[in-house]
Amino acid sequence: MTEGNFVDYVKIHLTSGNGGKGSTHLHREKYVAKGGPDGGDGGRGGHVIIRGNDNLWTLFHLKFKRHLRAGHGEHGSSGRSTGADGEDVYLDVPLGTVIRDTETNEVIFEITYNGEERIICEGGMGGRGNWHFKSATNQTPRYAQPGTPLEEKHVTLELKLLADVGLVGFPNAGKSTLLSVITSAKPKIADYEFTTLKPNLGIVEYRDFQTFVMADIPGIIEGAAEGKGLGYYFLRHIERNSTLLFLIPADAEDITKQYEILLDELRRYNPEMLDKDRLIAISKCDMLDDELQAELKVELDEKLGVDYMFISAVAQQGITELKDKLWKMLNV
Structure with missing residues (x-):
């Protein structure tokens, strides 16, 4: 998937269908002069239904779809015939999609498992035909119920990546390089900050044909929790990762x-992120000789309260050990 095809934020206008009108028909046939009311009910308007689809990874298929409308219910007819229901419209979204009301920004619901269906706009109910209203004192009612009106909403679909491991680090820390080495993903790599503007996903192949998913998140800068830099654009993607891999270059x-x-930005955005498993990878360790690496290890043992390891994506140092460690953290 190219960077331009990754879409994780879409605004869309949804409209359900009107309910059909009930019929006011009076039964007429040869030799039956006053057959009485036989108007049928109107059909239900179509729903707009959001459905989870685990074959989707992005909202790209909705990028150019600004309006979605369900079918109207048909009107009732003679012989107590009920009108046909309006056609339901299904909106398939990737797992991890949050649906918000665009006007209030309130979360309506989230789609988290494959095949999950949630009605976002209910179709109008069909009106009852006049035969429902006949009585001993009113044997030929000439009225019926109209269908209830449609429902419309302006919603925002916001994708939060569902990945096993999320790469967290400052811009130009080597996250995309690591992803390209440890998976078959081909993210954009260059020697300037914010090369990665959209998250990239890669499948890490482990022993015995086992795999896990790694996400390369655009780089964090200080103040990101307040929206500075790419701000909320990437922080929401980190929420769904079960393990966080902090990537810090050895020449920092x-x-x-x-x-x-980095930890403080996550804390300010959502304190619950600190409950996730964390591992620090000191990247670009091929720049350090054995003596410098030993000195740095002594210093980090004193100051860091979390596991860390030295790696070099370019020199392929520590990559196998990193996979082993991540796999163990994911399957404890």
Whole structure:
């Protein structure tokens, strides 16, 4: 999937169908002068239904679909015939999609498992025909119920990636390089900040044909929780990852400080993110000789309160050990 095809935010206008009108027909046939009321009920208007589909990874198929409308219910007719129901419209979305009311920004519901169906706009009920209203004192009612009106909503679909491992780090920390080495994904890689503007997913192949999903999230900068930089655009994707892999380059001025800044941004955005399993990968370790790496290890053992390991995606150092560690964290 190319970066341009990854769409995780869509606004769409949804409209259900009107209910059909009940019929006011009076029965007439040869030799039956006054057959009485036999008007049928109107059909139900079509629903707009949102459905989870685990074959989808993005909202790209909705990028150019701004309006979605269900069918109207048919009117009732003679012989107590009920009108046909309006056609339901299904909106397939990836798992992890949050549906918000665009006007109030309130979460309506979330789609989390395959085949889950939720009605977002209910079709109008069909009106009852006049035969429902006959009585001993009113044997030929000439009225029926109209169908109830349609329902419409402006909604925002917001995708939060469902991945096993989320890569967290500052811009240009080497996240995309690691993803390209550890998976078959082909993210854009360049020597400047914010090369990655949209999340990338990759399947990590482990031993015995086992796999797990890794997500490369656009880089965090200080103040991201307040919307600075790409802000909320990427932070929501980290919420659904079960394990967080913090990637900090070995040539950083202060590795511990960078980790604390990243952790603080996650805490300010959503404190529950700190409950996830965390691992620090010190990238670009091929720049360090054995002596520097030993000195750095002593310093990190004193300051960091979380597991860490040295890796180099370019030199293929520590990659197998990283897979082993992540797999163990995911399957404890």
